[in-house]
Amino acid sequence: MAEEQTAAPTAVINTITQSVNDKDLTKLAAAAGKLSTRQLAATLERLSARQRAVAYRVLPKQRALEVFDALQPALQGELVEALQDAEVAALFAELNPDDRVWLMDELPATVAQRLLRGLPERDRQLTAEVLGYPKDSIGRRASPEVVTTHPEIDVTETLRRLRLRVDDAETVYTLPVVDHERRIVGVVSLRDLIGAADDALVESLMQEAHTAVATEDAELAARRCADLELLALPVVDSEERLVGILTIDDAVRILQHEESEDAARQGGVEPLNRPYLATPVFTLVRSRVVWLLVLALGATLTVQVLSVFEATLAQLTVLALFVPLLIGTGGNTGNQAATTVTRALALDDVSPRDVMKVLTREMRVGALLGLMLGALGFAITSVIYEMNVGIVIGLTLLAVCTVAATVGGIMPMLARAIRVDPAVFSNPFISTFVDATGLIIYFLIARAVLGI
């Protein structure tokens, strides 16, 4: 009820873990009965794959289905592999066609095929239809179970048809209005149907339809559904014929999935797609090591730049003291610009054709930031070390901030222009790039000012 927590009480979690290990199934069932579906799913996520399958088996059938639904697709996949064929087949048949596709993406192809063959004819057809669209397309995430109506029928008749489909339709709140070739001509909301006279024609109630084409990118379609605050977005084929419907709850699920991926990439990690505590340490290492290696190899650039200036460094060791500060500030400025522009791209606030606008803005922002930091850096360093060193630090900060903000701002724009996910040019990537450039600027300015 109110203020309910996703996390279960620690005592109950401990009892469940304990009774799984002791194989005390009565105690296990009693403890599980004390939790809400979400709490139980969250508790299962904290167990090992083997423990999870044991705990799952003691659940009553309806409860089991609800808990299964609440698990993330990756864990559903593992669970299916651990359960027996008959249990799996029963579970699989109960899922909606679009949920089935999320799960199938996680299963080995042979298991998925076997499960699909076990489905009743109609379910198999609907699922195969959804599976026919390319990965990451909205066709694959939309439900084929849509209730439609026609422009020339009236409210009473529409409501009668709707009642017949109330059990299996994905939504009954937004009805696509189609012509006799199933081409979409509008949408009508149940709200408008309920508010209208019984003999009003759908034609007089329907509104222009926003739609998505089945092959369109799932994220774009989901974002449109959310931005337009629609409860459902009809999905059509290339000839505007209705093939499915995306409901807002599925749109939210897609967006949260994408946002998890973007957040991960921005931090230089491959997305986990499973809860942190249910992820083995080796999987965590794998999700990070490639990025870390790539970045470390990129960073060898800085070693090379510094070797070029090794003589200068040996002559004036004081220059080495400011290296971390200068490249750190450059990296931070670049990250700030990249974060802002990446987000603006994701929200469609800027598009690749604005590249010159972004470039001049970020150059000005960087120069202003550099001016402030540079003045401060000059003042402090002049006092503590000497005037000349102060001038070098001040000028370097000015130059580095300008370059870093500009580079950080246009990197995501370039990524989008060449149709790569802007989040791939993650913050660590930009830092590494800016580091090497910053060092070159630093030593060139130092040589010029100090005359070495």
Place this chain on the structure above:
Amino acid sequence: MAEEQTAAPTAVINTITQSVNDKDLTKLAAAAGKLSTRQLAATLERLSARQRAVAYRVLPKQRALEVFDALQPALQGELVEALQDAEVAALFAELNPDDRVWLMDELPATVAQRLLRGLPERDRQLTAEVLGYPKDSIGRRASPEVVTTHPEIDVTETLRRLRLRVDDAETVYTLPVVDHERRIVGVVSLRDLIGAADDALVESLMQEAHTAVATEDAELAARRCADLELLALPVVDSEERLVGILTIDDAVRILQHEESEDAARQGGVEPLNRPYLATPVFTLVRSRVVWLLVLALGATLTVQVLSVFEATLAQLTVLALFVPLLIGTGGNTGNQAATTVTRALALDDVSPRDVMKVLTREMRVGALLGLMLGALGFAITSVIYEMNVGIVIGLTLLAVCTVAATVGGIMPMLARAIRVDPAVFSNPFISTFVDATGLIIYFLIARAVLGI
């Protein structure tokens, strides 16, 4: 229609900008008429505040309201300040109570008060009610316009009541079921009402209600609404009495707002809350300069650490070459851990009481990553420089990665434990912290191995 773009065609944007500047209102109205509501709103966002007010005035009344609704609250606020009182009052009266509150948060208090006084009695009451809840609470984001029903009335009567409220209710798809003291006893969906017999009692159709308490944090309530895939979440007071309802579209709006803020903070930027191109350069500078200064001041720690080891550096300049590489790798490792754990906290996959679990996991992940990178670093450096330097680099990478992953992983946990937003310990913050520690480790190892 299909594949519609949020961005308007460049030619139309140019025509609009041109005709605003030329004060050619006929041409302006014609160009605006060619765009969808979203496209027009996106176009207005690219204009200056003054241009925006001019362009907005030529829109027909209904169109103007739709476009206003599609603008972000910060821009709505600016527009209201630019329009004349009568125009504003008309616009303001047309908004829903909860949308009105988003806008009022952006307006100067005097303007907000004046507008509120101009509202019809009933609207003023509803809005004041919403305004009565604390900022960032769900009470302030929920709509007070709810249709309810009672357990002992039947489907026909419920549908009749619902028809009376169809125009002003926030949603008609989820009806809270309340007793005669307005305490919530369940919810019933319009779907179930439509599917049931006319004389079925609400009692027999209602389900247990998930609710939020009005003073609860808006983000938590919105995330629950989305996670549970509910179309609407009833909001209650401390005595379980119904006070409003949060619909999924508003929940999505709250979550997107929060995710923008988190993404910004992770990159060390204050959230803009307005489209990038509609943000003046000075505002961009302001959103970044404080963070940048704080981080730069933090980075002076590295200057101090290096001065301590200046003698060692002067003796062996080669050590300076690896400084950016080593602290960069440490920063990246720390960022990766922080990104993963911050996300896990946001999704409720881990909670503060898991701090020891996270600590040991991240220590193991860091040590494994450090082992791999260290072995590689040792091999390469031994070949190019000498064996001793290779040992220093290898050992330092091992130690730095272990420390960085551990620190990066528990920082967000500590933030949550002391009830600070984990995103505040942003990636740049962690990098700066890890930099200083990394340098100390590096020089201590170097002294020990090289005997200087």
